[in-house]
Amino acid sequence: MDTVVLLSCTGLGLGALYFLVASGLSLIFGLMDVLNFAHGALLSVGAYATWWAGTEAGLSFWLAVPFGTLVGTAAAVLLELFLIRPLYSRPRDQILATVGVGLAVPALLMGVWGADARPFPQPALLSGTWHVLGATVPVNRFVLVAAAGLLLLALRLFLARTRYGLIVRAGVEDRAMVTALGIDVRRAFTLVFAIGGAAAALGGALGGLYFGSVNPGQGTGLLIFAFVVVVMGGMGSVTGAAVASVCVGLVQQFANYYTTAGLGDLSVVVLLAVLLLVRPRGLTGRLA
Amino acid sequence: MHGSLRWWPIALLILLLVIPYSALPVPGLLDGPLGSPGSLQLIALCLLYGALATGYDLLLGRTGLLSFGHALYFATGLYATNLGMLELGLPFAAAAAFGVACAVALALLLGSVSLRVTGIGFSMVTLAFAQAGSILVQRNPGGITGGEEGRSAPAGRLPSALLGIENTANLYWIALAYLVLTLAAVHWAVGSPIGRVWQGIKENERRVEVLGLRPYGYKLVAFVLAGALAAVGGVVYLLLTGGATPQAATSDATLSLLVMVVLGGSGTRWGPLLGGVLYTWAGHRLGDLANSAAVADLPAVLRVPLSQPLFLLGGLFVAVVYLLPGGLARLPARIRAARSVRSARSAGPVGATGARPTGGSPA
Amino acid sequence: MPRPASPVVATPVLRLTGLGWSVRGVPIVEDVSFSVGEGEFIAFIGPNGAGKTSLFNLISGICPASAGSLELDGADITAESVHARARRGLGRTFQTSSLWPATTVADHVRLAAQAAAGPRASYRIWRRADRYADQVAETLARTELAHRADTPASALSHGEKRKLELAVLLVSDPRLILLDEPMAGVSAEEVPALTELIRSVHRDLGRTVLMVEHHMDVLLGLADRVAVMHHGTLLALDTPDAVMADATVQQAYLGEAL
Amino acid sequence: GTAGTNAADGGGAKSPVKVGLVYSRTGPLAAYGKQYLEGFKAGLSYATKGSGAVDGHRIEIEEQDDAGDPAKAVSAAKDLIGKGHKILAGSTASGVALQVGPIAAQNKVLFISGPAAADKVTGLNKYTFRSGRQSYQDIRTAASFIGDAKGSKVTVLAQDNAFGQANVAAVKAVLGAQGATVDAVLAPPSATDLTPFATQARTAKPDLLFVAWAGDTSAALWTALNQQDVFAETKVVTGLDLAASYPLFGPAGEKISFLNHYFGGAAGTPVEKAMDEAVTAAGGKSDIFTPDGFTAAQLIVHAVEANHGSADDTSALVKALEGWSFDGVKGRTTVRAEDHALLQPMFQVKLTGNGAAARPSVARTLTADEVAPPVTPMAG
Amino acid sequence: MPAAALLSVRDLRVVIDGLHILHGVDLDVAPTGVTALLGRNGAGKTTTVKAVMGLVPRTGSVRFAGTELVSLPTHLVVRQGIGYAPEDRGIFAGLTVAENLRLAERDRDAEPAYHLVHELFPELKQRAGQLAGTLSGGQQQMVAIGRTLLNRNRLIIADEPTKGLAPKIVAEVADVLARAAEAVPVLLVEQNLALVRRLAGTCAVLADGRTAHRGDTAELLADEDAARRLLGVGGRRPGPPAVTEEVNP
């Protein structure tokens, strides 16, 4: 019993981490049609900035996380301004440029801070455990779940309450026509990219909490699961990504534990393949 | 001018044929003289990847299929051949045939499943299958793949003409033969009736259906053919590196193929080859640049990034995408176009004020 | 040339029985039944959104029928795929021209000829693709596109694209031809030539043609019968004169002349 | 003695000995590669008494980066061999060592593997030696933590990959043979949430929990083990890696019993002192794999010395090394003739202090014989 | 007449990918009523309109109510008060009808004129939730015109608004334009000469990227020779290539 509780709680925590990583990716992909391979790099930037602020610069953890998120957002804005924006008429090249950034940024981090994992600052408040129905669950899993929930809420509000979602979706179809309606579409795109980057950086910062350390390849390592989640959720539906994250987290956690060879990631991969073959448009059935 | 252009592939082939007999030093490009084992090994790897990229472009540039799992078939050829020798005790030739057959069977199976979805769904299903393969190899089932350490090829089962430094030239010939085989296969297929259907599928799949052709079958042929070519590449790779290591199966390997194709120019005749050669060469030589004394003397802001080969590679790639749309292969055409515009401009009237459009191309 | 007032449908090429299509419960095409005789020319008119294009999509298999059935030459094709129907000799054009932008005019026709030779012919990877030269030349000459043979489709003018669509259609020599607004966007000066081309396909080659068109003067000169669609149903199917005289048609479709 | 003075006289004239180093200068193991190189340079200077030459033959080093990729390593090795190098050394990663070894054998050149720990490198072939320890020596050091294994219960917590599987097998072989019951908790290498595996390890209630863990999730693992209170009832043993990793153990660090290949200052030998001075002078710091580079240089210089400054006859080089026993950084070190295992002392270590303040200290030094791996038959 | 022009275009030139498409277009739009822009297929009408909107790179002078537009980006051109219904309708296929309209709301201070749009095109109200891409061609055209009527514009530019419409709808659109033109001047690009005759007071005719004629519409259409020469009605001649066609079925 307590094993099941533990697996459920930690599975949810893992799902929350996946959602933190995937939400920005999903937003950018769903609205802007850019499959952002540099998303892992943004995660790493957020994680390293938080780590740097929390250790080298001596800020408290509660200041370091906003700082890291801010740096990640700035990186995303720069990425959009200097790489994505000039390539809007060449969507495939956009993807490829992000592949290049995804290669270069981790290498740069490795060059500056070395390849080895660095211990991540852990505030005392979050390093304990809670006892839930006989299971000892680390507190930070609950923090992740709460952060993911808040992020989901915030993104949904942004999409529903502002015109930006609409503008960007229209802009992907036909940028010129959006400007011909008197809208400065570039600003909207930059904003969406910045929000995606902020989500990624927050994911990176909280991922550091989860792993207890940061290393240059961490973001890229999570990226593949983020892709899986985005596709399963239905290509850019943020809510779909949330549902898929929880599914993937739970399935992976249970399969890792109960199958002898630890088939967690294999089962996720099989899940994806089967889902796409049965429902080619993903869980929520948005455009494929 | 065009007459001479038509002959350059043959000239290139002749050049490639004389390389092992040449002791020409090419400082900067290569570490040793042309015919030295180290250079031959590097050139052979370049040719191998040029051929692999050419085969991959059969999917990407010719049929419009963005597969993220091509490395799976390369790795299958590599591992199955090696295991054929190690576990089944087959002689090399039989093991190679076994390896390619395994990859073809796998491509047939997985291709027929993944081609049931289109667009980004197809990309993701292929990625998923390749990821499963990669995990399996790393997991070392039954101890046969050797996990992350891989397994080296059994020297006893390889023909002695392929062993030892003094025989590097023979490996080079094999890589060259593989390249010629791939180029011939791809160009022949593209020029055949099925190649025309592929082009139709790439540009407008529904339109092909309306003509009475079912795209699925033709795409499957492309998928299996590309898979088979990749598998042969895996066999050549086994000979060149003397072992099978899991790096070959990762999604990064497919991503590199993608980068190569784009670098050179997807859908063009020579672009993928060019891209593969350049990427591989840069991957090996940028390390030397990164470690060179010139870099070591730079201030830290420059030295730290420049001493990371992957940073240089990533940066280079971004630059190419940014500055050379359509890849290197389209560069001459672009230069020509730019020149004609300039001459047209200088002849025609010049407007006083210019304004850039805010949107991309008008819809 | 005198036309029969009410053509006898001796051997129906196409027979629709109660055909319908709805999207999420909303009917788009409803209970359409009629037969098309060999060599007949039927023009479809109707207000925008009446379901003309949707009906063509149903016939060519691009949309699956949600009710009723469809026979081509007596065989039930309701459940068949787009390519299977095409192989039975059903060819169509699209309302917005649908071509391969980077492919040359000659290659368009060549691929269509290759496809017409059956799906096997296209699998022959060991052959060269530059066959069917006679067919290609003949078709390009007929559609007056010979001088554009090596031009990629994206560089054609609108009228030429329309012609190329017809060329692709003609080379495979379909039994039944569906044309969706072939004159849309074609300038006044090119209309007569295109009309003539369609007429020759119908009259000289004896092909069965269904055509959607808003240019009344064009279709009145071509059609044996005119079908009027409205709100997804078939309002009338009769001789041109009778349809034009119909008060409902006047009111629902033509409106008062400018 | 006299050989050294001769070298100084005619140094320039005699043909140099070319040594190729293929190691990770970049890539995931770059930190190990750096230590190795620093150690190698120190060792070369130590063994040649600062002359950099043997019998007047300069030892020329050419470095090549493999970035941890075996394919790159093979290309680099072939390049070096093609340029006439008769001696190769390096291999930071096991995958590299296992691929370069056969190349060396095919071309009959001497290959001295570096930090790569895989047991398979021992006895790989006649031309392959190693300058570091191997996993089996780690395991025997771990085994030394339970005095009498008979009847005790041992659990191995490892990742389900080649490294983890090899450790499980080795523990079974060593402690199982001594009468302990050995079982394993294997986690998928890609698993990021390790809490359930920590509980599994706790509920197994072993007398000794041996943790064989490599890679980026180690911080998560130690946090999980600490949070699930595994240390209260069980003795936990694991390997102590490079200095940069000490903080990753977090608060658990002081509760763990470490087996250790080497840390800066562990051995207290005169050779270590020489190494440390040279490395510090060059701006480095001795760490876990510095001795591997140092030892490699010692082995090379000895083999070349035995052949009077020539590296042309590889068989003679091999013969010179087989069975050679010498004073190494860690103490008395022997190249076992049968399979080229490098017999060397190992350490039991404690960490004191937390996070960045964690410092290791030697609890016990195990002699080379106490931790010697079993003899493997030479493969080829 | 030209002195009081609302929009006056002088020596407008456009080069795309090295191709000279416009070689000097002059055009005046009267401050009231409908001004027609005529010409054969490929004459450059659409390009002229796009150049005015800033959708293609251009040189020359475009003055709108005293403001020079040629260096402004498109969204600022539009914010001068120009409503634009493009030739291929510019519908966002993946958005619903309501979202298409909502996107066009521009004025912060004034209520968008939904009542007007819904009165003219009741269909759009019924189909508010439908994806615009699944609308029939004519319905899409209604959305495109509806968008220009939503805001208080000072000029409406409509590029072939009746293309692909049923005759009855054509007549209705003509009414809409006539009514709109009572309040807002309209620049109309059109092939349908009957419509032009009914609506447009003045017109400009383009040929091969240049202005070939400017003047009174009725006069031009009455002069059969000029009409044939300038508009090609009756004559036969292969048209120049048009590259902007979409290719999806």
Ligand SMILES: Nc1ncnc2c1ncn2[C@@H]1O[C@H](COP(=O)(O)OP(=O)(O)OP(=O)(O)O)[C@@H](O)[C@H]1O
């Ligand atoms: N996939 C779909 N989902 C929902 N409604 C659809 C879909 N496809 C078509 N419709 C609706 O069906 C009706 C018929 O459309 P269709 O394109 O067949 O009209 P049409 O008669 O060809 O009109 P036009 O002459 O304007 O081209 C329209 O109201 C359209 O909005």
Ligand SMILES: Nc1ncnc2c1ncn2[C@@H]1O[C@H](COP(=O)(O)OP(=O)(O)OP(=O)(O)O)[C@@H](O)[C@H]1O
């Ligand atoms: N983006 C482009 N690239 C190349 N050529 C273009 C481009 N846009 C337009 N043209 C060419 O410029 C010429 C003028 O085109 P435009 O669309 O302005 O004509 P139009 O008068 O609107 O014709 P239509 O009546 O067919 O709509 C045509 O020959 C067309 O092929």
Ligand SMILES: [Mg+2]
């Ligand atoms: Mg229609």
Ligand SMILES: [Mg+2]
């Ligand atoms: Mg136009």
